[in-house]
Amino acid sequence: MPPEPSRLYYRAVATVQVAVIGSGSDHEARAEEVGRLLAERGCTVVTGGGGEVMAAASRGAKEAGGTTIGILPGERRDDANPWVDHVVVTGIGHARNLAVVASGDAVIAVGGSWGTLAEIAFASRLGRRVVILEPGHDLEGLPRASSPDEAVELALSGLGGSGG
Amino acid sequence: MPPEPSRLYYRAVATVQVAVIGSGSDHEARAEEVGRLLAERGCTVVTGGGGEVMAAASRGAKEAGGTTIGILPGERRDDANPWVDHVVVTGIGHARNLAVVASGDAVIAVGGSWGTLAEIAFASRLGRRVVILEPGHDLEGLPRASSPDEAVELALSGLGGSGG
Amino acid sequence: MPPEPSRLYYRAVATVQVAVIGSGSDHEARAEEVGRLLAERGCTVVTGGGGEVMAAASRGAKEAGGTTIGILPGERRDDANPWVDHVVVTGIGHARNLAVVASGDAVIAVGGSWGTLAEIAFASRLGRRVVILEPGHDLEGLPRASSPDEAVELALSGLGGSGG
């Protein structure tokens, strides 16, 4: 699909998208910090659109004037938390976890349980860069970060683009 | 998930999202016009992120300074057309058609074949308002519009919000 | 994946699989007849595993000593009707409609509303043979049958294999 040159004038500016995944109310403060740092670096924050870590990362991004996408499991737009700008309603339940990580150029995991582990596995399967913010799942071969700042640094290193 | 009041200060501004579906190079001019009109009304344009009608609707929205979301069937972000701002990579093939229409507060169909018919059916099943831009599928009970302007009018009527 | 010849001795016998789709309690008698006829022809009956037309087609197949597969939208095996032999639990909601028709070598539609229309559209998109049992959706290019017997005949004609 080679568009005519003149029409590219209006094209979208490619922004780095980073998926922030995880769960657990204990991890909200760090997730919010991750969201804030990503927005300050010009990245769009992608989450599953729900509560806890997802809400906190989105809130952090909005506090810093950033942009957020929420990819919901259900069939109703209203299920998104109030810090989601762009709501994607999938209707495919837990299978939406695949879409969340596939939509990130990189992925940062903050806390989390089985659903997060499925996301980390899918992201790795698809070749997305995954960073684990400690404490969290301990998986061989995946970089770990000891702070939100380091997590964002590691996620963006080597990506290029506006967030790199 | 009742957020603390002060934190809502930063929340996302709910924007009306309208899905534009369809296919066929014959229908690109009208799809572009639909995208442009939606953007002028402050709506975000949601498409499947691919070529023909999807590209044209997104291009029209960008020409008018609007915002676009593309929900892709494959596993690679690079498959999106150049007029998609926010790329959702689902990896679920044709099943992403469900996500495209579920993510619209209303749906406008421009041309199209079997894939579009599946989207119209899913949208109706989920209770989304669907408008068919003539000529196109002829389905009992669904409003038809004879121009892009009328299609946008019909899609937004009764939705409320910024696009209503 | 070329298996060693000796191991093919134990291989599965390829059976023609026919998806029966639709809804509406008015159509149960005909759906049951379709299921019975398919089983008598040696075909496995695939449905969405739920009630009405899905249950009736599966029941008809079991009454004739046939085999049935039910592909459920939810996350619980117990949601299948009592005439499903092999239960597939997808957890992907309406997107399972794609799997139902994709799993049929041919598809027979009996009654039905929007969900059925989505299935007919997906089946046609994937190149599956679709037969509409009258009355029902009227779609250009799709063969219509006036009786369960004719529907089964039309569905199996040209497929080859045990049911052809």
Place this chain on the structure above:
Amino acid sequence: MPPEPSRLYYRAVATVQVAVIGSGSDHEARAEEVGRLLAERGCTVVTGGGGEVMAAASRGAKEAGGTTIGILPGERRDDANPWVDHVVVTGIGHARNLAVVASGDAVIAVGGSWGTLAEIAFASRLGRRVVILEPGHDLEGLPRASSPDEAVELALSGLGGSGG
């Protein structure tokens, strides 16, 4: 959906379904043994329908006269290995991993990489019993078995039904 009593005479006999997941040619011998043991216990073997561990588990089940289901990621029935009796064609790519484990009353993991880890995580998220056949992923809280026999024992213990 309470069926009339007389019609239940023909109903399906509920069979225990066990999903066997994993990958890696090194693990085929053990997967084949798992498939064989499951079939001898009257269980239906569910897999992703592809090669290596999936093919081996299905082959083992067929060698013992058992029944197999294969849940494919693509859109073509022909992609199934030759030991799959009942082919489910999902068209949803890696998201079919959710359907594989959701369709098992219990899950046995034999070897495997990221895709298998996603399956283990989804299975645990859905409350399915998961047994890891050593060596393999080491996940807190999941029982490990040192032989195919022990894996089948652990998977079926507590399930009840024909395989318990």
